[in-house]
Amino acid sequence: MCEAEKKDLYAVLGASPSDSAQQLKHRYQQLALQYHPDRLRGECSSEAESGVKKFLEIDAAWRILRDQSTRRQYDLQRRAQELKQDWPVDSTVYLEDMTWDQDECVYTHCCRCGGAFIISEEEVEEETQRRQQDDEEEETVEGQHRGVVICCDTCSLSVYVTWSLHRKTPASKCQE
Structure with a gap:
């Protein structure tokens, strides 16, 4: 710029x-x-x-x-x-530690306000694919983690949700 x-x-x-x-x-x-x-x-x-x-x-x-x-x-x-611009991030949450909702095909994590941090499997897949494409242009480190900032659905807190690029997807039934 x-x-x-x-x-x-x-x-x-x-x-x-x-x-x-x-x-x-x-x-x-x-x-x-x-x-x-x-x-x-x-x-x-x-x-x-x-x-x-x-x-x-x-x-x-x-x-x-x-x-x-x-x-x-x-x-x-x-x-x-x-x-x-960066959001103030309250904490880091691993995707594996979030609760998987098979009916809604989303991961959730409870916020201290009583609300929830929600990310869909589709969003995770899109971000993973986008990052993998970015990494094809650069050298990647094996076992590298990816993530996104997710806002609470009730308050202004946000968390950084991270996961491994080579994770197993529990959502295979959501895509059927």
Whole structure:
């Protein structure tokens, strides 16, 4: 990701994602006037240099956010990055230690709130296959474990559920 994409472009403009294009333009114009290099000529060199950097940052943010399609693309990337953020994980649970529900074809683990952490055999298989495909591109370590973060169905706690890549599936009857 380039440097401009690492920063929150809305924050650079002092705006929010819900602002209209007109509001963004107004914020850009205000900041561009404030930090334009022509306005900073009388300043000492370090202040002028930081002002120019700020102006370039503002201009780069505006170039992306002013166009509807590039703004939409930026918003999608921003949202994807937010979804990748780590969840606070309460503990690690091994799939083998979870309770298998043959009727529902899911693994469950009780949460301290009384709720449950639930993962379906289908989700486990999909994640295992995805990880195995990723590992084909890299060297794998024999006996390597895989896992996912699962949220409680009642509270905000989450656990990391892990399992061996070479596990035996109890769900063969679910797939019939």
